[in-house]
Amino acid sequence: AQSVTQLGSHVSVSEGALVLLRCNYSSSVPPYLFWYVQYPNQGLQLLLKYTSAATLVKGINGFEAEFKKSETSFHLTKPSAHMSDAAEYFCALRGSQGNLIFGKGTKLSVKP
Amino acid sequence: GAVVSQHPSRVICKSGTSVKIECRSLDFQATTMFWYRQFPKQSLMLMATSNEGSKATYEQGVEKDKFLINHASLTLSTLTVTSAHPEDSSFYICSASRNSNMNTEAFFGQGTRLTVV
Numbered sequence A: 001a002q003s004v005t006q007l008g009s010h011v012s013v014s015e016g017a018l019v020l021l022r023c024n025y026s027s028s029v030p031p032y033l034f035w036y037v038q039y040p041n042q043g044l045q046l047l048l049k050y051t052s053a054a055t056l057v058k059g060i061n062g063f064e065a066e067f068k069k070s071e072t073s074f075h076l077t078k079p080s081a082h083m084s085d086a087a088e089y090f091c092a093l094r095g096s097q098g099n100l101i102f103g104k105g106t107k108l109s110v111k112p
Numbered sequence B: 001g002a003v004v005s006q007h008p009s010r011v012i013c014k015s016g017t018s019v020k021i022e023c024r025s026l027d028f029q030a031t032t033m034f035w036y037r038q039f040p041k042q043s044l045m046l047m048a049t050s051n052e053g054s055k056a057t058y059e060q061g062v063e064k065d066k067f068l069i070n071h072a073s074l075t076l077s078t079l080t081v082t083s084a085h086p087e088d089s090s091f092y093i094c095s096a097s098r099n100s101n102m103n104t105e106a107f108f109g110q111g112t113r114l115t116v117v
Helices: none
Strands: A003-005 A010-016 A020-021 A022-027 A033-038 A044-050 A057-058 A062-067 A073-078 A087-094 A100-102 A106-112 B004-007 B009-014 B019-025 B032-038 B043-053 B067-073 B078-082 B090-099 B106-108 B110-116
Touching: A010 A020, A020 A106, A022 A073, A033 A062, A033 A073, A044 A057, A044 A073, A044 B106, A057 B009, A087 B043, A087 B110, A100 B032, A100 B043, B004 B090, B009 B019, B019 B032, B019 B090, B019 B110, B032 B067, B032 B078, B043 B067, B043 B090, B078 B090
Parallel strands: A010 A106, B009 B110
Antiparallel strands: A003 A022, A020 A073, A033 A044, A033 A087, A057 A062, A062 A073, A087 A100, A087 A106, B004 B019, B019 B078, B032 B043, B032 B090, B067 B078, B090 B106, B090 B110
């Protein structure tokens, strides 16, 4: 069965500090992985996606993620946090029906 | 990028009434759309897959007679919550993709906050 695990429901960093949001997946087939961001009472916006072309994926707003097959991980990073990065982040795996299988989400707080 | 529009963004209804939520793909045709439900402080759970011109496919545990899905055209899918009860209060989000390729981005609607009183 396919699944996504996000470690840490809440991460708090200072403005300018490194952001690291963890995501591990389980899949019996080559995975297609995505990171989405959700602001309060809004839909989801795609940050980046892994489609096997490159293991290091760069996304919008300075975010990037590295696919590590040996660790079944797809952690999201940003070198320097900004106040506007405060939001909920979801890691997702493409399911066999074309739907997305989501992790439980990680709420990122950024302190001034 | 492609846009998926969901309406209404917020709705409050009385217990026992029905509520219809619309999901439109504005600049592409979507033969398949997905409906998700998000409980407070939790992840998105797939409710059903909406297929244009055919019956929706519901996930286990989702009542098809309660959550009616109609995908009448290639740009519109509707979710109707029938005989709503307070436990149906939730955030509902739809998504659509340009095609069925596994690496294709899914575009999400803005979501609908349903409150049943």
